[in-house]
Every structure is written in C-alpha cells, then in structure tokens.
Amino acid sequence: MRISVSNENKPILIASLFIVVILLAGTVYTLSTAGTAPLLSPKYLLQQLQTGSFLGICAAGMMMVILLGHIDLSIPWTLTAAAMTATAVGGEMALPTALAVGIAVGMLNGFGVAFLRIPSMIFTLGVDTVLRGLMVAQTGGFAPQDTATPLMLFLAKDRLLGIPVALFVWAAVSVFIIVMLTRTGFGRSIYATGSREGAAYLSGIRTRFVTMGAFVVSGLCASIAGVLLAGYSAKAYQGMGNAFLLPAIAAVVLGGTHILGGRGRYIGTLIGVILIVLLNSVLSIMQMPEAGRQIIYGTVIIAMLLVYGRNQRVTS
Amino acid sequence: MTDAIVEYRGISKYFAGIRALENVDFACKPGTVHAILGENGAGKSTLIKIMSGVLQPDSGEMRLEGKPVAFATPQAANEAGIVCMFQELSLVPDLSVADNISISSPPRRFGLIDRRAQVRRAEELLARVRCEDVDPNAMVRELSLSRRQMVEIAKALGKSPKVLILDEATSALTARDVGTVYDLLAELKDSGVASLFISHRMHEVEALCDTLSVFRNGQHIETFAKGAKSEREIVQLMIGRDVEAQFPPKPKPVAPEDLGDPLLKVRGLSWQNRLNGIDLTVHRGEIVGLGGLDGQGQKELLLALFGVLRDVEGEVVIGGKKGIPSSPAAAKTATTKVALVPEDRKTEGLMLGMPIADNLLASSFQRISRGPFIDPALSRQAIEDGISRLQIKAGSASDPVMTLSGGNQQKVVIAKWLMIDPDIVLLNDPTRGIDVGTKQEIYRLMRDLANQGKAILFYSSDYAELIGCCDRVSVLYSGRIVAEKQGDDITEESLVAASLNIDVEAA
Numbered sequence: 001m002r003i004s005v006s007n008e009n010k011p012i013l014i015a016s017l018f019i020v021v022i023l024l025a026g027t028v029y030t031l032s033t034a035g036t037a038p039l040l041s042p043k044y045l046l047q048q049l050q051t052g053s054f055l056g057i058c059a060a061g062m063m064m065v066i067l068l069g070h071i072d073l074s075i076p077w078t079l080t081a082a083a084m085t086a087t088a089v090g091g092e093m094a095l096p097t098a099l100a101v102g103i104a105v106g107m108l109n110g111f112g113v114a115f116l117r118i119p120s121m122i123f124t125l126g127v128d129t130v131l132r133g134l135m136v137a138q139t140g141g142f143a144p145q146d147t148a149t150p151l152m153l154f155l156a157k158d159r160l161l162g163i164p165v166a167l168f169v170w171a172a173v174s175v176f177i178i179v180m181l182t183r184t185g186f187g188r189s190i191y192a193t194g195s196r197e198g199a200a201y202l203s204g205i206r207t208r209f210v211t212m213g214a215f216v217v218s219g220l221c222a223s224i225a226g227v228l229l230a231g232y233s234a235k236a237y238q239g240m241g242n243a244f245l246l247p248a249i250a251a252v253v254l255g256g257t258h259i260l261g262g263r264g265r266y267i268g269t270l271i272g273v274i275l276i277v278l279l280n281s282v283l284s285i286m287q288m289p290e291a292g293r294q295i296i297y298g299t300v301i302i303a304m305l306l307v308y309g310r311n312q313r314v315t316s
Numbered sequence: 317m318t319d320a321i322v323e324y325r326g327i328s329k330y331f332a333g334i335r336a337l338e339n340v341d342f343a344c345k346p347g348t349v350h351a352i353l354g355e356n357g358a359g360k361s362t363l364i365k366i367m368s369g370v371l372q373p374d375s376g377e378m379r380l381e382g383k384p385v386a387f388a389t390p391q392a393a394n395e396a397g398i399v400c401m402f403q404e405l406s407l408v409p410d411l412s413v414a415d416n417i418s419i420s421s422p423p424r425r426f427g428l429i430d431r432r433a434q435v436r437r438a439e440e441l442l443a444r445v446r447c448e449d450v451d452p453n454a455m456v457r458e459l460s461l462s463r464r465q466m467v468e469i470a471k472a473l474g475k476s477p478k479v480l481i482l483d484e485a486t487s488a489l490t491a492r493d494v495g496t497v498y499d500l501l502a503e504l505k506d507s508g509v510a511s512l513f514i515s516h517r518m519h520e521v522e523a524l525c526d527t528l529s530v531f532r533n534g535q536h537i538e539t540f541a542k543g544a545k546s547e548r549e550i551v552q553l554m555i556g557r558d559v560e561a562q563f564p565p566k567p568k569p570v571a572p573e574d575l576g577d578p579l580l581k582v583r584g585l586s587w588q589n590r591l592n593g594i595d596l597t598v599h600r601g602e603i604v605g606l607g608g609l610d611g612q613g614q615k616e617l618l619l620a621l622f623g624v625l626r627d628v629e630g631e632v633v634i635g636g637k638k639g640i641p642s643s644p645a646a647a648k649t650a651t652t653k654v655a656l657v658p659e660d661r662k663t664e665g666l667m668l669g670m671p672i673a674d675n676l677l678a679s680s681f682q683r684i685s686r687g688p689f690i691d692p693a694l695s696r697q698a699i700e701d702g703i704s705r706l707q708i709k710a711g712s713a714s715d716p717v718m719t720l721s722g723g724n725q726q727k728v729v730i731a732k733w734l735m736i737d738p739d740i741v742l743l744n745d746p747t748r749g750i751d752v753g754t755k756q757e758i759y760r761l762m763r764d765l766a767n768q769g770k771a772i773l774f775y776s777s778d779y780a781e782l783i784g785c786c787d788r789v790s791v792l793y794s795g796r797i798v799a800e801k802q803g804d805d806i807t808e809e810s811l812v813a814a815s816l817n818i819d820v821e822a823a
Binding site: 179183185186188189192195196199201204206262 | 622
C-alpha cells in the first residue's frame with residue numbers, strides 16, 4: 001500500500017469523501033436552479049440528522065450483531081412493538097416498558113441463535129413475523145389511537161441549546177457503544193467471537209452469552225428508535241419500522257464493518273448513517289422521482305462496496 | 317546449469333517493505349528429491365508460493381526447462397507442470413474425496429461432470445498412495461487429518477507434475493502413511509520428477525532427500541549433497557548459531573510415594589466410542605506425554621478435560637475437586653486453572669485476522685479489567701509481558717496475527733494461556749509445523765513450567781519429543797491407555813510397539 005491507511009479505515013475514508021461529494025453535488029444543483037445553498041446551512045443539516053438519528057440508533061444495534069457475523073432482521077417490528085406498547089401503556093411507565101420489550105425480543109433472538117443454533121437470518125425473520133402478527137392482533141390492524149407521552153415528544157422533537165434532543169440520545173447511544181466495543185471485555189469478546197467462534201470458545205470466552213448480549217443490545221437500540229419515532233410522529237403506527245431494516249444494514253456495511261463479522265469500527269457506522277441520510281435528502285431536493293431515487297440509492301451502495309472490495313485484497 | 321528443470325535467478329520479494337526473499341538463486345534438477353530447510357520465516361514458504369504462481373516476485377527471473385516463464389496464477393503453474401501441496405490443507409471438507417481430487421479439472425461428459433470417471437480416477441490415484449481404504453465417495457470432513465493429507469497428495473499427483481512441491485506434507489501423517497510417501501517419492505524420482513520437500517523433521521530429510529538447500533532470513537545460504545554435512549552443522553546453518561542439546565535435561569525421577577496427591581486424576585473416562593475408560597494421573601511438576609498413532613483419542617481426551625465435550629462419563633478430579641469443567645470458560649476460572657493449546661492453531665487457537673494484542677488477551681479480559689472496563693495500562697503491560705516472556709518476534713502488537721510465522725503464531729497461543737497462570741497445561745501437538753529453534757524454546761518452556769509446579773499433559777505425534785521431554789508417557793490405542801512408560805523405558809521402540817498395541821517383550 002502506498003498511502004498508509006489501514007484496511008479497516010479505508011472504507012471510512014472513502015465514505016467520508018463521498019459525503020463531501022454528495023454535499024457539493026447537491027449544492028451545485030441548488031445554486032444553479034434556485035441560487036441558494038440550503039444543504040450547507042446548519043439548520044437544514046441538524047434537521048436531517050434529527051431524522052437520521054432513528055436510523056443511526058437502529059444501525060448501532062445492528063452493528064453489534066453483524067460484528068458477530070449474524071444479522072437481526074427483527075428490527076422493524078421490534079421497533080414497532082416497542083413503540084406501540086409504549087404508547088398503549090402511556091404515562092411514566094411508557095419508556096421502561098418499551099425498553100423491556102426490546103430487551104425481551106433481543107433475549108429471544110439471542111436464545112434462538114446461540115442456544116438453539118438456528119441461523120440468525122431465519123430465526124430473526126421468524127421473530128419479526130410473529131411480532132407483526134401480535135401487533136396486528138392487538139390493534140385489529142388499525143393504527144392505535146394512543147398518543148406518545150410528553151417525555152417521548154420531548155426526546156424526539158424538542159431542542160436543547162438549539163440542537164434536537166434526538167441527537168443527544170443518538171450521541172449517548174454512540175458513546176455507550178464505543179466504550180463497550182473498545183473498553184470492555186464484552187466488546188472485545190464480540191470481535192473475537194465474530195472473527196472465529198471456535199477459537200474464541202476455546203479461549204474461554206462464553207460465546208453463547210456474548211451472542212445473546214449482542215442481540216439484546218440490538219433489540220434495545222431498536223426499541224429506543226421506536227420510542228423516538230413514535231414521539232416524532234406523536235403516535236405509533238403499523239409498519240413504522242419497515243423503512244429502517246435495509247438502510248441500517250447498508251449503513252453498517254458502508255461504514256466498513258465486515259458482513260461476515262470480526263472487523264469494523266463504530267465511527268464507520270456513524271459515517272455510513274450520515275451518508276445514507278444525506279444521499280436520500282439530496283435526491284429528494286433534486287425532486288428525483290421515487291423510482292429514480294431507489295435506483296440511484298441501490299447503485300451507490302453496490303458501487304461503494306465494490307470499491308471497498310478492490311481495496312481489501314490483502315496479501316496472505 | 318542447463319540440466320536444471322527449474323532455475324531461479326535473483327528472486328526478491330518484499331511485503332510492505334519487509335524482506336521475505338532477497339536475491340535468491342535456486343535450481344533444481346529432474347529426478348531428485350530436494351530438501352528446503354530453514355526456520356519458519358526463512359523464506360521457504362515465499363519461495364514455493366512464487367514457484368507455484370501464488371505470489372509474483374518483485375524482481376528476478378524464472379526458467380522452466382531452460383525457457384523463461386512467469387506464472388500469473390497457480391493454474392498456470394499447474395499447467396506448466398509445477399504442482400504444490402500446501403501446508404494448509406486445501407481440501408473442501410463438504411465435498412467428496414473424488415470431487416476434491418478432480419476439483420480443478422473434473423472429467424466431463426457432454427459438458428457435465430462425469431461422476432463415474434471421477435470416482436475411477438480417484439480410485440487410481442488413491443491406489444498410488446496406497447490409500448485403497450479411503451472411499452472416494454466419502455466426505456473429506458469424515459477423514460482423519462492423516463488421511464486428508466494423503467488425499468491431498470493424491471490430488472497433487474493427479475495433476476501429473478514435473479516438479480512436485482511438498483510443503484510439510486508429512487507433518488500430520490501417521491507412521492504408515494509416512495512410509496507410503498517415502499516409496500512414492502522414490503517412484504517419482506525414478507520417473508524423472510523433481511520433488512521439493514519441506515519438512516521440519518530432520519530424520520525424514522536424511523532418509524529421503526539427495527540434495528539439501530538451507531535458507532535463512534530470506535536468503536539462500538547453501539546447497540549441498542546429502543551426507544556432506546552433519547545434522548549438527550545443518551542445524552547451525554539454519555539458525556545461524558550454535559545449538560546446545562535439543563531437549564532440556566530432565567530432573568531425576570521422583571519416587572511414586574514422594575509425589576503427593578495428583579493434581580489431575582482421571583478414572584474410567586469415556587466419551588461416545590472414542591474414549592473407552594482412560595485412567596491417568598498427573599502430578600505437579602510432571603510432564604506426562606500422550607503417545608500413540610494419530611486419532612486414537614488423544615485429542616478427545618484433552619478436549620474432555622477442558623470441558624469441551626458433552627456427556628463425558630467417568631471420574632475426574634482436578635486439584636482435589638471432583639468433576640469435569642462445564643466449559644473452557646469454567647476450566648480457566650476454576651481454582652485449579654486448566655489451559656489448552658489446541659491442535660489447529662489457525663482455526664482453534666487464534667483469531668487469525670485479529671491483532672496480536674487481541675489474541676494475547678482473549679483469555680484474560682477479567683484479569684485486565686477494573687470493574688467493567690479494560691484498564692489500558694494493565695492490558696499494555698500484559699501484552700508486553702506475553703511478547704517478551706515467549707520472545708515473540710512481531711513488528712507491532714497491533715498487526716494481525718496472521719502476519720507472523722507459524723512458530724510465532726504458536727507462541728501467541730501459548731502466551732495467551734500463560735497469562736492466566738494455569739495450573740494444568742494441556743498441549744495438543746504444539747510443535748507441529750514449526751521451526752527447530754521455536755521447538756526448542758517450547759521444550760524449555762515446558763520444563764520451566766513443570767519446575768514452577770504446573771502439571772503438563774502433552775500430546776505429540778513426534779516420538780522424539782515424547783522421549784526427550786516427558787517424565788512419563790501414556791500410549792493410547794483405540795481410546796484406551798495400553799501402556800505407561802517411565803524414565804529409561806521411554807524408548808522409540810517401546811513407544812512404537814505400544815502404539816501398535818503389540819507387546820515386544822512377550823513376542
């Protein structure tokens with residue numbers, strides 16, 4: 001390698017550059033059509049990040065699971081279930097109930113994957129479907145009439161010092177994840193288990209509890225995102241989590257986390273989330289029709305992963 | 317010079333600026349068995365990877381039968397007649413033996429793979445390596461390591477090589493299969509094939525090869541005919557310094573009544589039908605060897621004691637406490653701590669893609685944490701201690717462990733376990749495929765650990781190691797201990813006889 005950028009940091013660098021490219025391209029477009037540059041205004045960026053924080057929190061949890069070489073496909077309905085139970089319970093218990101739902105789903109996922117040895121792709125998909133059935137049964141298929149509690153509204157919509165509170169929540173989740181991954185035995189065990197489960201087990205790491213823990217973190221993150229999203233929309237509704245699954249996986253992978261586990265930095269996931277949020281927002285500013293947006297969005301993800309793949313050819 | 321089948325001039329190869337090979341001239345004649353000797357990291361692996369098209373040299377030229385060549389891929393090298401059997405087994409476990417043998421160019425009929433022809437071909441090739449007992453339709457994962465390696469050799473033969481490279485081809489073989497490989501190499505030699513033989517077992521090199529080349533630090537030191545130098549001189553060339561006795565001196569045997577209570581006591585240990593009632597004791601300060609042919613239950617015994625196997629029957633007492641640990645995690649945290657250096661360091665011992673530092677710490681997160689958080693100072697100290705204690709040659713602790721040579725990788729595995737200060741150390745063939753210098757360091761380390769009062773249970777496929785290192789040797793046959801040798805009774809003859817379950821004295 002000519003430039004000394006480690007393989008782990010290369011995707012992060014490329015994704016960061018691409019964010020700059022997106023911002024510049026969007027600004028050139030708005031300057032030439034309307035003569036303004038809204039993309040570069042702090043107000044607009046903060047607003048984008050506020051809506052991006054829901055995705056960011058989902059992606060943080062998803063990253064734990066992907067680092068193990070597993071995947072959590074139950075995020076959409078874990079998020080919805082947490083939001084719906086929170087609004088249904090209401091009052092002071094709304095938030096703890098939502099988090100409890102996330103933890104419970106995570107434990108169920110972890111148990112199925114780590115102890116029953118069912119492939120995570122199948123098991124979490126099944127859990128997702130079951131949760132969806134439960135929610136439809138509970139609400140009769142309609143949007144529930146319950147509304148978000150004041151605390152949920154505050155967390156999702158209010159601002160502190162001019163910065164959306166949701167960003168503080170996202171930041172807190174991020175600090176928690178970073179400290180966990182880099183500074184705790186549990187975090188290092190996640191990397192070890194994802195890198196080679198057999199060797200980790202024979203090193204005396206309790207790999208099944210590590211797997212369980214990662215799924216619990218993922219469920220917890222999904223439930224936090226659910227609480228915020230319900231607060232942002234002032235209520236919970238069927239299918240509110242559907243738009244988060246694939247972007248969350250994409251953000252993690254675009255941020256350089258190896259889809260087969262063992263490698264990846266959290267800062268990459270953050271950048272991956274920002275990239276996806278800005279790409280979406282620039283495409284909508286350009287008034288690109290939905291069909292075109294999806295084509296460009298998918299192409300960008302594939303193209304970037306191709307670029308990473310070329311760079312990651314290690315001599316071994 | 318023109319009679320060489322392959323000839324290399326001025327070959328150099330660098331990895332990230334670090335010299336792997338420098339200005340190497342090397343030639344090999346047809347109809348010879350040519351040994352390449354050197355410690356791990358001497359450049360042998362790089363040389364054969366260049367020969368077989370896996371790597372491209374940074375400079376230098378290659379000639380095959382006098383014509384300049386360059387191989388972009390291993391396939392190109394294969395087609396030109398240079399076939400390599402790599403140290404890392406390259407068989408696909410979930411395909412059949414026949415599929416694996418013909419994997420690169422299966423016989424076809426109407427464009428589809430002709431299974432019957434493929435099986436026939438596999439049978440012929442297996443017959444050449446005298447492995448008629450291997451079913452071509454069996455899955456490779458069902459075969460023992462030794463049989464797999466023989467299939468690998470059959471696969472290499474199937475490519476009709478002019479130059480056959482055997483990289484550590486005998487490291488996992490049983491005595492019988494080693495004999496087969498000897499015969500085969502003699503056969504190939506008569507038919508004008510040049511074989512390049514890489515092995516860390518000196519007696520094999522002595523028995524097989526007619527020309528020897530020694531490499532050290534990426535340079536070709538010397539090539540000479542067999543017999544031109546003594547074993548001692550060869551070892552000196554390899555490591556570039558003088559060597560004292562290969563094995564550290566053993567302490568005087570202690571009378572059984574003075575040994576005290578055993579630290580590890582096993583009675584009637586059984587598991588499925590692989591272990592059939594093992595009785596064994598190991599005291600503090602003792603190195604007990606496990607002998608026998610490959611696959612007689614040695615690996616299972618060690619795994620059972622480490623808490624890996626389920627439904628193990630029999631009685632185990634570890635440090636006065638009854639019961640088998642329920643998992644490796646329990647084994648390492650019990651009052652009498654147990655550590656296992658597993659058989660395959662690449663898949664069981666190490667997370668290859670992860671940094672050396674993470675691998676070293678993988679068993680010790682609790683020890684370096686204060687509360688829930690890892691203490692950076694403690695972890696740095698632990699890493700430094702581990703690296704210096706075993707003299708691991710590494711550029712930086714943040715490099716992936718796969719950048720290390722085999723011997724240094726094994727040292728990382730051992731250092732990882734020494735960090736928890738175990739009382740009982742289980743070693744599963746820890747010197748397989750590593751260089752002479754590192755082997756000696758491991759022997760010394762084992763004796764040091766025993767002298768510190770640790771109990772060591774040591775399986776080795778190399779009789780010389782068992783004889784040189786162990787205070788006692790238990791020989792396994794078909795999941796049972798058929799003989800226990802002590803002191804001067806540990807001889808090659810007695811171990812071989814016991815391995816085959818024959819009684820020499822009675823015969």
